[in-house]
Amino acid sequence: MPLPTIRQLEYFVTAARLRTFAAAAEAHHIAQPSLSEQIAALERTLEVALFTRTARKLILTDAGQDLLPLAERAIADVVSMAETSRRVRSLEEGTVSFGTFSSAHLYLLTELIQEFRAQHPGVRIRVTGLNSSEVADAVREGDLEAGLVQLPIDSRELVVTQSVFVDQVVYVSRREEHTREPVEITTLAQRPLILSESRWSHDDPLRVSLLERAQSAGVTLDPIVEVEFQTHALELAAKGVGDSLVSFHVGRSLIAEHGLFWAPLEPPVTEHYAFITRRAGAVSPATAEFMRLARRILARLQMARTRPPGRASD
Amino acid sequence: MPLPTIRQLEYFVTAARLRTFAAAAEAHHIAQPSLSEQIAALERTLEVALFTRTARKLILTDAGQDLLPLAERAIADVVSMAETSRRVRSLEEGTVSFGTFSSAHLYLLTELIQEFRAQHPGVRIRVTGLNSSEVADAVREGDLEAGLVQLPIDSRELVVTQSVFVDQVVYVSRREEHTREPVEITTLAQRPLILSESRWSHDDPLRVSLLERAQSAGVTLDPIVEVEFQTHALELAAKGVGDSLVSFHVGRSLIAEHGLFWAPLEPPVTEHYAFITRRAGAVSPATAEFMRLARRILARLQMARTRPPGRASD
DNA sequence: GGGAGACAAAGGATGTTCCTATAGATAGGG
């Protein structure tokens, strides 16, 4: 079944409204025979006469009157689609789909989402918090358009930006004497460690790096407690259950709040974060803007004098 | 602002559903590059990326997901228009617009409309009852697609069929002695006549014909009462207010009912009725079918042995 | 009767849509 074209419907509606083909043709900036022809083609497609033509007047047939409102609706829908795409482009509406590691909400997401919503109140935001490799998989699968992940990352099919944020792992304890000086791997091996799953999963860079150091130093790391979240590990450390290792920005606000002390590792362990998108990945305007804003906020965080002294303070 | 074409939207929807351009192209029986190109054109029109293409997978962008339901709706509308035109053609829906002289309901319209509705319950019927020249004007104006009028009729811009129905004017009285034989113009001139406006309007053939006869015979016709409807004239005649002239088929059922007597005119006055449509007049399927059915019913009426004897009985 | 206004028909130019063939990229199997 061949379908009418939108163009034909537009000509039809205009001709019905202006009651002459000549005027309708002019309204569409085409010659009169062209419009006549398209109307004729439409009538052929629909197999029904829409107009009664006379030299003087153009009259809609009953069928034409019955079909006119449907034509108008179809046109309105297509126009609304074009309109929607314009609004998606201009961020009046649209959707952000973005993945982050789960602790990002502690220092990034709240501000990011608040600020984005303030600027673009019509845009839906779908942010999922997973670990970096899950985010990478989701982006690869197309479930997410982009994400913020910790480096290094398996970059198959992905475009990975330069590092956009650097954090540092710090040692945290309720006992101030444990944090008087930077903590080395041999010291670490002797302390009762509470580690979070999210920072200690199989392929986590921190785990890899610490295990390497331990191996070189001939010691072993054996956490006494493993929990899911860094925040939980911090709470346990605050209760004196043991000491912990957390990303500085994750712990920043909580360390003081819980009356904890901290010290950098020696040598320092830095964590690099970057954006990922699909290779050849078409990113929707909303998500692109979300990433731009994220980058700005991360830069701001980085600049604020909140970074741990670590080596920098030497 | 250039609009997407329906074809592009169809390709878009299919590609989104099948998750590959190749399969979508096959589904539409076109080559894969053709579909790719149309999708690209659509993205250019909307100025937004709809898909992320990879060698292995085709992924809708967020924008694509936002626009997909709109595309589906637009397509559904156009399809529904094609569907509606099909139903209009098959008389599952549509509109009849038809004009008749006002007394047609007395012997034609009820049966016609009943029968038509029984056969085509989805079709709207708009029948207006006016006098013949008003019907002709309405058809000329395009307010009606067709009509049944009494001949002769001003046929400018109109197509007039052959006579499809013949009626005869009869003389009606409560006094049997008035109807013993065919009534001539001289007799008529002496009788107290009740005439209906609809049968005595300025350009009415009956009026024209009787005035001519009167003139030839040197008499004048001077109705004692003029009313709007033939039925009303009949009722007055039944009360003995006077005698009347009515179309036989109009009076047929009422004459007996009211205990009236009738006689033909001498010479007889016949009334010819025909269908009219606009010249080059595209008539919608529903109206065309309505006319066909009307013609059948009129033929049936004509055949039934209900015609007045008149000359024929000589 | 001539002019103006409206639609249709015809023939030709232009643009779109579609095709085939080909190249590049990636996943999966020997």
Add this chain to the structure above:
DNA sequence: CCCTATCTATAGGAACATCCTTTGTCTCCC
């Protein structure tokens, strides 16, 4: 690790649709 199968993109050309101009016909109006 290469080879094949499966995608998409590109390029060039064919087929078709759209539009234009010109012309014809009809009707109304002056």
